[in-house]
Amino acid sequence: MDEDYSSGSVDxxxxxxxxxxxxxxxxxxxxxxxxxVTEEEVQIGLDEFRQKYADPMGYPDRxxxxxxxxxxxxxxxxxxxxxxxxxxxPQPDCGTIYVEFCPDSSGVGTKQVRTFNHFVDENNFHTGxxxxxxxxxxxxxxxxxxxxxxxxxxxQEQDLLVNITRHELVPKHVLLSPEEKTRLLxxxxxxxxxLPRIQVSDPVARYLGLRRGQxxxxxxxxxxxxxYASYRWVI
Amino acid sequence: xxxxxxxxxxxxxxAHAASNQVASQRRAPPKPAMSRQQKKPSxxxxxxxxxxxxxxxxxAHRIQAQKDTEALILDRILDLVxxxxxxxxxxASPSAQDAQAFKAALLPFQPADYDNxxxxxxxxxxxxxxxxxxxxxxxxxxxxxxxxxxxxxxxPGGRGREMNIVPREKLEMWCSDECAExxxxxxxxxxxxxxxxxxxxxxxxxxxxLLEEGRANQQGKDKMRSPPSLREVTGQLDNLHxxxxxxxxxxxxxxxxxxxxxxxxxxxxxxxDSNPALQTGRVQVQIQENDNLMSDNVTxxxxxxxxxxxxxxxxxxxxxx
Numbered sequence: 001m002d003e004d005y006s007s008g009s010v011d012x013x014x015x016x017x018x019x020x021x022x023x024x025x026x027x028x029x030x031x032x033x034x035x036x037v038t039e040e041e042v043q044i045g046l047d048e049f050r051q052k053y054a055d056p057m058g059y060p061d062r063x064x065x066x067x068x069x070x071x072x073x074x075x076x077x078x079x080x081x082x083x084x085x086x087x088x089x090p091q092p093d094c095g096t097i098y099v100e101f102c103p104d105s106s107g108v109g110t111k112q113v114r115t116f117n118h119f120v121d122e123n124n125f126h127t128g129x130x131x132x133x134x135x136x137x138x139x140x141x142x143x144x145x146x147x148x149x150x151x152x153x154x155x156q157e158q159d160l161l162v163n164i165t166r167h168e169l170v171p172k173h174v175l176l177s178p179e180e181k182t183r184l185l186x187x188x189x190x191x192x193x194x195l196p197r198i199q200v201s202d203p204v205a206r207y208l209g210l211r212r213g214q215x216x217x218x219x220x221x222x223x224x225x226x227x228y229a230s231y232r233w234v235i
Numbered sequence: 236x237x238x239x240x241x242x243x244x245x246x247x248x249x250a251h252a253a254s255n256q257v258a259s260q261r262r263a264p265p266k267p268a269m270s271r272q273q274k275k276p277s278x279x280x281x282x283x284x285x286x287x288x289x290x291x292x293x294x295a296h297r298i299q300a301q302k303d304t305e306a307l308i309l310d311r312i313l314d315l316v317x318x319x320x321x322x323x324x325x326x327a328s329p330s331a332q333d334a335q336a337f338k339a340a341l342l343p344f345q346p347a348d349y350d351n352x353x354x355x356x357x358x359x360x361x362x363x364x365x366x367x368x369x370x371x372x373x374x375x376x377x378x379x380x381x382x383x384x385x386x387x388x389x390x391p392g393g394r395g396r397e398m399n400i401v402p403r404e405k406l407e408m409w410c411s412d413e414c415a416e417x418x419x420x421x422x423x424x425x426x427x428x429x430x431x432x433x434x435x436x437x438x439x440x441x442x443x444x445l446l447e448e449g450r451a452n453q454q455g456k457d458k459m460r461s462p463p464s465l466r467e468v469t470g471q472l473d474n475l476h477x478x479x480x481x482x483x484x485x486x487x488x489x490x491x492x493x494x495x496x497x498x499x500x501x502x503x504x505x506x507x508d509s510n511p512a513l514q515t516g517r518v519q520v521q522i523q524e525n526d527n528l529m530s531d532n533v534t535x536x537x538x539x540x541x542x543x544x545x546x547x548x549x550x551x552x553x554x555x556x
Binding site for chain 1: 305306309312313316351352354355357358359
């Protein structure tokens with residue numbers, strides 16, 4: 001084996017490992033959000049991942065890395081609005097999610113985002129997740145969030161290198177269903193605007209794909225009370 | 236109750252039309268569930284006080300207008316990324332059509348939006364200047380900074396060469412220094428404040444000119460202006476000497492025609508005040524002179540009791556020790 005090739009393969013190996021970690025975090029994220037993913041998919045080993053997604057040179061082939069997942073029934077229940085007089089049969093507000101890794105290594109602009117938006121729209125996905133290696137331009141961000149009727153999110157690969165929700169200092173965040181939310185508000189006789197808040201751009205909120213108006217329950221360990229639950233309204 | 240109910244129903248759609256529109260633009264699905272929960276309390280309030288509804292509507296319309304403008308600017312950026320229309324266009328003398336469209340499209344831009352446009356063009360591999368079809372330059376070496384030397388005699392004290400240290404990204408934005416100058420010439424003309432806060436009579440950012448046009452104007456003006464202004468000036472001087480008592484208004488006019496006009500206009504251009512209303516001066520100064528303030532009977536100061544010991548200080552008489 002000559003010198004050049006080995007240095008190239010070390011490089012490829014590092015990139016492959018990084019991407020494998022990102023890949024696993026994406027699956028953990030889908031699982032935490034409540035999409036149907038199997039345990040094997042989440043626990044995929046590095047070797048298997050390399051077999052599946054490496055190109056002949058040993059570098060990851062991002063064009064092959066596309067994920068689709070459907071929501072579980074539990075998730076559909078959580079995303080179904082309460083019955084009202086005008087809407088006696090509310091439909092769950094979630095659907096198939098589509099994750100794409102952008103193969104371009106630098107300079108991701110409106111062109112790639114437009115293609116992505118078009119693909120999501122054409123295949124009628126409810127949510128799209130666009131994962132890039134570098135930050136995308138401000139106009140591309142605006143374009144991504146401006147798709148009518150669809151939700152498009154953006155992550156950088158390095159943001160997902162480790163799963164932040166598995167960190168010991170990050171408390172557990174649980175999304176409340178509309179029913180649980182009304183019960184909470186009745187119990188404490190609150191208006192939702194009287195709850196503490198959490199931003200949509202909060203890292204954990206982005207991880208869970210929270211939307212404006214939802215309420216999330218945060219469970220912390222407490223020295224005095226054992227477990228302490230607080231609630232936050234997503235704005 | 237029934238009247239109240241009907242009132243609710245009529246007020247609801249209009250009250251939330253604007254905010255719902257915004258919601259449906261951004262992300263339609265999550266909103267309906269939420270807004271339905273919110274509607275009831277807010278609408279019962281609006282029934283009690285129509286002013287609240289009016290205020291809410293006012294703000295909703297403003298936010299909507301703002302979002303519309305942002306969408307418009309985004310569309311224009313996407314359009315301008317593909318400019319100019321022909322791949323063989325010359326940035327130094329763009330086609331009139333392209334130049335017109337380019338300038339018209341840039342009117343609502345802020346400098347930050349313009350930077351986004353440049354970034355977007357660079358991602359596409361094009362020069363940052365909107366009317367240049369060439370590729371932006373790519374430096375081979377990996378240093379972060381470059382040293383740029385100015386022309387001969389541009390250094391301090393008119394000797395040597397001027398040296399600038401420039402980040403590599405800034406250099407790589409453009410295809411050449413000329414294009415950089417052209418693009419930045421446009422950028423300084425853009426208005427800082429967003430479109431929805433601009434006033435209708437604000438001339439800034441309303442008419443953009445390209446660098447070439449600006450230069451042509453400048454030269455044209457210089458040629459046109461210099462001989463007559465000289466003659467004008469001498470004429471005025473003659474007038475000044477010949478007239479026995481030059482009135483203040485006449486003098487003022489002569490002064491302004493003498494030299495102030497040219498300088499002030501250049502200075503205003505440098506400051507970026509292209510508003511003609513500002514050229515006469517920001518504040519109207521009115522001087523009012525008071526006559527005969529001094530009364531006629533002026534007397535010398537007199538000794539008062541206690542003044543020999545220094546007198547009182549605002550009523551307090553220092554004690555002696």
